[in-house]
Amino acid sequence: MEPTWLDIGPVDQLPALGARTLPVVGGDEIAIFHTANGEVYALVNKCPHKAGPLSQGIVHDTTVTCPLHNWRISLITGRALGEDEGCVPVIPVKIDGGRILIGRAEALGRAA
Amino acid sequence: MTSPTPRDHLVVIGNGMAGCRAIEEILARDPDRYKVTIFGAEPRVNYNRIMLSPLLAGEKSFDDIVINDHAWYSDNGIDLVAGDAVVAIDRSAQTVTTRAGRVEHYDKLLLATGSDPFIIPVPGHDLQGVVTFRDMDDVGTMLRAASAGGEAVVIGGGLLGLEAAHGLSLRGMKVTVIHLMPTLMERQLDEAAGWLLKEALEKRGQTILTGADTAEIYGLGKVEGVRLKDGRSIPASLVVMAVGIRPNVKLARAAGLAIGRGIQVDDHLVTSDANVLAVGECVEHGGLVYGLVAPLWEMCRALADGLVGAPSGYTGSVTSTKLKVSGIDVFSAGDFSGGEGAEDIVMRDAARGVYKRVIVREERVIGAVLYGDTQDGNWYFDLLKRGEDVAPIRDALIFGQAFASGGGASANPNAAVAAMADESEICGCNGVSKGKVVQTIKGGACSLDAVRATCKASASCGSCTSLVEGLLAITLGDDYSGERTVKPVCKCTSFGHDDVRRLILEKELRSIPHIMQALHWTTPDGCSSCRPALNYYLLCAWPGEHVDDQQSRFVNERMHANIQKDGTYSVVPRMWGGLTNPRELRAIADVVEKFNAPMVKVTGGQRLDIFGIKKEDLPAVWADLNAAGMVSGHAYGKALRTVKTCVGSEWCRFGTQDSTGLGVKIEHMSWGSWMPHKFKIAVSGCPRNCAEATIKDFGIICVDSGYELHVGGNGGIKVRVTDLLCKVATEEEALDYCAAFIQFYREDAHYLERTAPWIERVGLERIKAHIVDDPEGRMALSARFYHAQTFMQDDPWQKRAAGEDHKLHQHLAEIRPFEVA
Numbered sequence: 001m002e003p004t005w006l007d008i009g010p011v012d013q014l015p016a017l018g019a020r021t022l023p024v025v026g027g028d029e030i031a032i033f034h035t036a037n038g039e040v041y042a043l044v045n046k047c048p049h050k051a052g053p054l055s056q057g058i059v060h061d062t063t064v065t066c067p068l069h070n071w072r073i074s075l076i077t078g079r080a081l082g083e084d085e086g087c088v089p090v091i092p093v094k095i096d097g098g099r100i101l102i103g104r105a106e107a108l109g110r111a112a
Numbered sequence: 113m114t115s116p117t118p119r120d121h122l123v124v125i126g127n128g129m130a131g132c133r134a135i136e137e138i139l140a141r142d143p144d145r146y147k148v149t150i151f152g153a154e155p156r157v158n159y160n161r162i163m164l165s166p167l168l169a170g171e172k173s174f175d176d177i178v179i180n181d182h183a184w185y186s187d188n189g190i191d192l193v194a195g196d197a198v199v200a201i202d203r204s205a206q207t208v209t210t211r212a213g214r215v216e217h218y219d220k221l222l223l224a225t226g227s228d229p230f231i232i233p234v235p236g237h238d239l240q241g242v243v244t245f246r247d248m249d250d251v252g253t254m255l256r257a258a259s260a261g262g263e264a265v266v267i268g269g270g271l272l273g274l275e276a277a278h279g280l281s282l283r284g285m286k287v288t289v290i291h292l293m294p295t296l297m298e299r300q301l302d303e304a305a306g307w308l309l310k311e312a313l314e315k316r317g318q319t320i321l322t323g324a325d326t327a328e329i330y331g332l333g334k335v336e337g338v339r340l341k342d343g344r345s346i347p348a349s350l351v352v353m354a355v356g357i358r359p360n361v362k363l364a365r366a367a368g369l370a371i372g373r374g375i376q377v378d379d380h381l382v383t384s385d386a387n388v389l390a391v392g393e394c395v396e397h398g399g400l401v402y403g404l405v406a407p408l409w410e411m412c413r414a415l416a417d418g419l420v421g422a423p424s425g426y427t428g429s430v431t432s433t434k435l436k437v438s439g440i441d442v443f444s445a446g447d448f449s450g451g452e453g454a455e456d457i458v459m460r461d462a463a464r465g466v467y468k469r470v471i472v473r474e475e476r477v478i479g480a481v482l483y484g485d486t487q488d489g490n491w492y493f494d495l496l497k498r499g500e501d502v503a504p505i506r507d508a509l510i511f512g513q514a515f516a517s518g519g520g521a522s523a524n525p526n527a528a529v530a531a532m533a534d535e536s537e538i539c540g541c542n543g544v545s546k547g548k549v550v551q552t553i554k555g556g557a558c559s560l561d562a563v564r565a566t567c568k569a570s571a572s573c574g575s576c577t578s579l580v581e582g583l584l585a586i587t588l589g590d591d592y593s594g595e596r597t598v599k600p601v602c603k604c605t606s607f608g609h610d611d612v613r614r615l616i617l618e619k620e621l622r623s624i625p626h627i628m629q630a631l632h633w634t635t636p637d638g639c640s641s642c643r644p645a646l647n648y649y650l651l652c653a654w655p656g657e658h659v660d661d662q663q664s665r666f667v668n669e670r671m672h673a674n675i676q677k678d679g680t681y682s683v684v685p686r687m688w689g690g691l692t693n694p695r696e697l698r699a700i701a702d703v704v705e706k707f708n709a710p711m712v713k714v715t716g717g718q719r720l721d722i723f724g725i726k727k728e729d730l731p732a733v734w735a736d737l738n739a740a741g742m743v744s745g746h747a748y749g750k751a752l753r754t755v756k757t758c759v760g761s762e763w764c765r766f767g768t769q770d771s772t773g774l775g776v777k778i779e780h781m782s783w784g785s786w787m788p789h790k791f792k793i794a795v796s797g798c799p800r801n802c803a804e805a806t807i808k809d810f811g812i813i814c815v816d817s818g819y820e821l822h823v824g825g826n827g828g829i830k831v832r833v834t835d836l837l838c839k840v841a842t843e844e845e846a847l848d849y850c851a852a853f854i855q856f857y858r859e860d861a862h863y864l865e866r867t868a869p870w871i872e873r874v875g876l877e878r879i880k881a882h883i884v885d886d887p888e889g890r891m892a893l894s895a896r897f898y899h900a901q902t903f904m905q906d907d908p909w910q911k912r913a914a915g916e917d918h919k920l921h922q923h924l925a926e927i928r929p930f931e932v933a
Contacts, residue, residue: 013924016294016663018920023926025927037298056675108929
């Protein structure tokens, strides 16, 4: 079933090849990433390793490198890449008319 | 022709490519099935909208781009109502009404309303001289404007925008393209290809502004120019808006049909009303809308099958784009966003201006981007659509169909080289053939360096290094000792740090994408290892010219503060030579209280570190510290950290010189400079060495007769005591030698290599030869340092406190749910 979407603002508010944050009252902060191709992804802003703020990492291809200990996390699956193991929740994103929409239930940490 | 029984009336709204093609398909199946009436808003016959670009460019005339002339309509008994648009549909009465009041009954209605150009609602979008690029009338307006010459702005760097820019440019206008995204045609091209395209278009005289956001179109009554959100303004007498299109669903919505992003249709192109069908760019099928021609043809076939005879069903389209943008071939297909399990195979040929990238997942092609050479586009697209297992030809895949199916494919990557003919060229720079390289190897050159020294292959730009290594492996077999001792910068390249630094200067490479293209990077946009290194090498090579790339900076340098384990930051203001005063201390105390900083600590470098500041609060903290005269201490950077001092001759009974004063001078000289790694300095007033100068990158020990200069020390995991560089007599000399040493380190060391390992790698003698034994060389080094510093010594905190890059500090938004679980 189509999830309920939350409009969180225009895409042009995201830096190219970077991220911005979205605090959730009563939930985990979300990081919204922007790749070189202009795609947008959202993850909980917490590295599975030591909870580092992934939003502050370097984005390359569809990966972000955590700023604390250089773990590489896939923006698509939330999984740690390479030798490391761990996974961070992914929040579904779609772009409509230049606006960023994210899945409401997942954003609130209540995915079905 | 008339048929004996009354035929069903099929009414088509839209006299464009989709509507007419659908009728052609129906007629081909059964010419007598329907009586057809086509309504078109434009007062002309059906023409090929894709050909508007060559029309604008003057390569075609309107007659050349007509698809269906008047004879086609009359020969097939079709009523064409052109120039009188349908304004309403009555589904219960099954009629359509035109603007002129004509009412027509239908049995079946086909909507082919296409799409509308998207107009960004900035102030001035309705001024005279602002046009879209969608139909003949737009082209007419553009041609009239172009005949008067002058300047034009095209908003939108997608396919349509670039075509418009190209056409106007050929018509003699000076064109500026404004594109919101960081790279051109980001939907069809990846970053690397988009960058190449930008370079090529700029060489043809167009101005391309990427990452540029339009604030307003200004002018009195008619367009005079465009102003960007960053304040720049570009004069123009014509503004073309080509930011995108969206399905035209106005009539369908008013008629109460189901609408999503487009008019929703099933597999037979039937809308929510069984008597109403829709086709082309106005429809949404399976959640997708299409803006290309190939899907449209597929839809028309399925539609005709459903209306006449045997329903086949439309199952959606996989699209590819192969086009010429201003004469440059580009191609893309499938998914090139990378991601889980996706592997990139990249080939770059800087000399020919070619970039090829094929994306493979689980041994199947899932996407391809080609720039400059699109010959194999269809082959890749075919492999993609068929989902063919490419494992057997994988190593030769990137070389194209001719090579891959010509026996070049093999599990052994060296087989590609082995398959090359003896006369084929290996090294383009020095014109060395494969035969010559093999002969050189057989003649006794059994390492890469030996080959380079003997026949010069791979001795210049080095991009053929992997080919030469392949030939070494093939020719020598087990005797080849293999890997070179030079370690590549990272997995994205086979070049080492020294090669990259040398080539940036030799080939005058001035941006990160430029380096990646010229040096054949194997990833589309690098990684978190190479990007910061390249950014540093560029800013060192081109002081004052290189535009720092924020996204190639580690978090601390991007945020100008030190990230801590809980994601907050610590802030260290600069205290010159470790000196402070009541005003600064009060300001620090006030900041600590105002922002509830949980801890303040004296650092090892004689500074105060304020802990626990949130990224949102950083600009306000900096504003307060700036107000008290303090600037960034760069405690977060690969840069000059601190100059630590003792109190020296002014106070200390053992002091021989004014070590504090000298420390302050050195810090004023060297602050703000970016380095390969962090850099610490200390000045001790006597050999008791209270400032611990002998474990610093540059240490000065004052003695009665002058200053001993020490280099290459550090604390850290592996403590290294400094080496004595030399002794000088005056403060001026001490400062000059320090500047020269720093510059030599900046220009020579590898990124993330501190002075201690650097000196152990290159040897103290080499440092002495440049700094001590060669006065002219030393003066040139220090002069280059002072020059670079003229661009670096502005406080990054002040700029941020004034609002620069505010997005880095602010949240995008906040979610406050009504109910919290």
